Amino acid sequence: MGRKILLEHIDKPGIDQIESYIKYGGYRSVSKALKEMTPDEVTEEVKKSGLRGRGGAGFATGLKWSFLDKSTDKPRYLLCNADESEPGTFKDRLLMEKIPHLLIEGMITSSYALGCNTSYIYIRGEYMFILRILQKAIAEAYAKGFLGKNILGSGFNLDLYVHPGAGAYICGEETALIESLEGKRGNPRIKPPFPAVSGLWNCPTIVNNVESIAAVVSIVNEGGDEYAKTGIGKSTGTKLISASGNINKPGVYEIEMGVPVEEFIYSDEYCGGIKNGLELKACVPGGSSVPILPKHHLLYESNGNPRLMSYESLSEGGFATGSMLGSGGFIVYDEKQCIVRNTWNFARFYHHESCGQCSPCREGTGWMERVLHNIEYGHGKMEDIDLLWDIQRKIEGNTICPLGDAAAWPVAAAIRHFRHEFEYHVKYRNRVFDEDHVYQPEMKAQLV
Amino acid sequence: MTQTEQITFSQKSMEEMDRIILQYPPDKKKSALLPVLHIVQQENGNWLSTEVMDKIAKILDIKPIEVYEVASFYSMYNLEPVGKIVIEVCHTGPCMICGAEKIIAHIENKLNIKVGETTEDKMFTLKTVECLGACGYAPMFQIGEQYYENLTIEQVDNILDSLRKEKEAIN
Ligand SMILES: Cc1cc2nc3c(=O)[nH]c(=O)nc-3n(C[C@H](O)[C@H](O)[C@H](O)COP(=O)(O)O)c2cc1C
Numbered sequence: 317m318g319r320k321i322l323l324e325h326i327d328k329p330g331i332d333q334i335e336s337y338i339k340y341g342g343y344r345s346v347s348k349a350l351k352e353m354t355p356d357e358v359t360e361e362v363k364k365s366g367l368r369g370r371g372g373a374g375f376a377t378g379l380k381w382s383f384l385d386k387s388t389d390k391p392r393y394l395l396c397n398a399d400e401s402e403p404g405t406f407k408d409r410l411l412m413e414k415i416p417h418l419l420i421e422g423m424i425t426s427s428y429a430l431g432c433n434t435s436y437i438y439i440r441g442e443y444m445f446i447l448r449i450l451q452k453a454i455a456e457a458y459a460k461g462f463l464g465k466n467i468l469g470s471g472f473n474l475d476l477y478v479h480p481g482a483g484a485y486i487c488g489e490e491t492a493l494i495e496s497l498e499g500k501r502g503n504p505r506i507k508p509p510f511p512a513v514s515g516l517w518n519c520p521t522i523v524n525n526v527e528s529i530a531a532v533v534s535i536v537n538e539g540g541d542e543y544a545k546t547g548i549g550k551s552t553g554t555k556l557i558s559a560s561g562n563i564n565k566p567g568v569y570e571i572e573m574g575v576p577v578e579e580f581i582y583s584d585e586y587c588g589g590i591k592n593g594l595e596l597k598a599c600v601p602g603g604s605s606v607p608i609l610p611k612h613h614l615l616y617e618s619n620g621n622p623r624l625m626s627y628e629s630l631s632e633g634g635f636a637t638g639s640m641l642g643s644g645g646f647i648v649y650d651e652k653q654c655i656v657r658n659t660w661n662f663a664r665f666y667h668h669e670s671c672g673q674c675s676p677c678r679e680g681t682g683w684m685e686r687v688l689h690n691i692e693y694g695h696g697k698m699e700d701i702d703l704l705w706d707i708q709r710k711i712e713g714n715t716i717c718p719l720g721d722a723a724a725w726p727v728a729a730a731i732r733h734f735r736h737e738f739e740y741h742v743k744y745r746n747r748v749f750d751e752d753h754v755y756q757p758e759m760k761a762q763l764v
Numbered sequence: 765m766t767q768t769e770q771i772t773f774s775q776k777s778m779e780e781m782d783r784i785i786l787q788y789p790p791d792k793k794k795s796a797l798l799p800v801l802h803i804v805q806q807e808n809g810n811w812l813s814t815e816v817m818d819k820i821a822k823i824l825d826i827k828p829i830e831v832y833e834v835a836s837f838y839s840m841y842n843l844e845p846v847g848k849i850v851i852e853v854c855h856t857g858p859c860m861i862c863g864a865e866k867i868i869a870h871i872e873n874k875l876n877i878k879v880g881e882t883t884e885d886k887m888f889t890l891k892t893v894e895c896l897g898a899c900g901y902a903p904m905f906q907i908g909e910q911y912y913e914n915l916t917i918e919q920v921d922n923i924l925d926s927l928r929k930e931k932e933a934i935n
């Protein structure tokens with residue numbers, strides 16, 4: 317069994333309530349930080365820990381914190397990104413539902429490090445039932461003196477609020493999140509200026525994912541060096557992986573960075589193998605935005621070594637043979653799944669979620685969706701496959717925010733690794749799937 | 765009196781709105797817009813009429829267009845009347861490969877409506893939505909605030925039948 321840092325106490329009775337949470341060591345990091353450490357010392361520990369942002373991009377958290385503009389007398393804000401809308405991702409939800417005080421504790425300690433006296437948790441509107449859990453936990457923390465004025469007699473003040481979104485994937489992008497929190501449409505801003513200089517209400521702002529902020533608790537308690545002992549290379553600590561798709565045991569797992577992908581899929585401790593005795597076909601290892609990999613690239617790096625669950629190993633080989641750890645949304649496909657249909661489904665998602673500000677994204681995502689729909693439903697032409705390739709290339713890198721790239725990469729990877737399936741759809745004109753969209757193996761055999 | 769002036773919200777909602785407005789700096793009342801729209805939508809039959817939105821603009825000291833442009837951007841706000849029970853089935857990739865399409869087809873047959881439509885008795889509206897963060901518990905749908913996960917056809921029947929009975933009992 318791997319080391320558990322975030323979910324160690326998740327099964328303890330009443331852990332969602334403050335008494336029980338404190339009994340199992342909760343809120344120690346608040347008294348330690350506020351009474352024994354300066355804010356910069358807290359940031360220093362986060363730097364030492366090597367913690368990388370758990371929201372998808374994997375940017376070093378301590379380094380990001382050091383960019384916060386402290387030269388003005390404007391208020392500073394810490395925003396927790398609990399938008400969790402990347403398809404395949406459902407890890408933050410577990411943390412907030414089951415052990416809400418861990419996030420609140422992390423928010424207090426992190427706000428202290430950053431010098432914020434007001435902080436917000438931006439949670440997707442569909443998680444309204446979790447917003448209520450968080451609000452209850454926040455009220456408990458106020459009552460115990462961990463929030464409010466002069467926390468634990470330290471002179472530090474903090475108010476913490478939960479703010480709901482209302483159904484828009486784009487609001488997970490940090491500048492769209494800020495716009496949304498200001499009561500506007502979720503249109504991403506052009507960077508620079510970066511939020512650390514000019515964010516919420518034009519004040520210096522840090523945006524961090526739920527899991528990143530929760531990790532700060534253990535980093536402060538045990539020290540950054542201790543945290544960095546878990547994991548592998550520049551992927552320190554543990555990571556929550558939400559596993560879905562055609563596996564025996566879907567769910568959220570806290571893994572030590574560095575577990576082999578093969579072990580993660582087949583071991584009973586984790587996914588428990590492919591459902592219904594079928595074969596593994598492909599996997600999207602880090603949320604819908606990252607490249608899909610066929611089985612052999614998923615399990616092995618380009619040098620033949622086993623691929624591991626870490627930032628470096630999952631991206632080894634670049635986009636030619638690798639992918640990304642992303643948000644940890646691990647989607648597994650069995651041999652009966654249709655790559656064309658899945659690619660069309662994701663393209664529809666990105667088209668639906670494009671905010672519409674930049675033409676390559678607004679028009680390109682819609683175009684890709686239509687072309688993929690045609691191919692999937694037997695109306696495609698061979699040239700359409702090259703057309704798709706061309707469209708995705710013209711989106712990538714040409715947009716205000718990374719949603720454009722996120723829409724382009726899954727299409728590129730599907731064509732790169734599964735071009736034969738697209739050709740098959742075109743060649744045979746009718747679908748190779750029964751009415752449940754399940755692959756017909758007999759028909760697949762004609763393919764090769 | 766204009767129609768907007770006739771709109772009133774319950775005491776409870778007004779108090780809730782006042783509490784929310786205090787979460788933001790006094791000159792940033794507009795930030796309360798999203799949470800406030802959730803409250804009034806729930807109170808007004810699960811959709812936002814122009815009159816309701818105009819009233820919110822007054823409460824938050826912003827222009828009506830600032831409310832409309834937000835309400836039309838976010839998928840959780842309904843700008844048309846909907847049924848008493850809105851079924852939102854996730855149809856994104858991970859749910860799709862775990863049987864979401866069968867669940868959708870079953871509900872369409874059972875209620876005799878297509879996705880996006882409302883039953884004649886105004887009881888049910890069927891919608892498809894994008895990933896709700898329940899991919900490991902697929903197939904799933906959301907009704908109101910509640911998630912229903914790991915659905916089977918039988919469970920769908922039971923859930924919808926009992927919700928219908930509940931609503932009919934209230935009337
Ligand atoms: C389209 C899009 C959607 C995103 N959605 C999320 C999300 O739901 N949750 C999240 O934490 N980060 C999301 N991000 C990343 C955020 O922009 C930001 O990098 C992150 O919240 C920073 O936190 P971290 O450094 O702790 O990971 C998204 C980015 C993009 C471009």
Ligand code: SF4
Pocket residue numbers: 486503504669670671672673674675677678715716717718719720
């Ligand atoms: S890339 Fe797409 S989502 Fe991002 S700002 Fe441009 S149009 Fe909006």
Ligand code: FES
Pocket residue numbers: 403404405854855856857858859860894895896897898899900902904
């Ligand atoms: S894909 Fe349906 S909940 Fe994520």
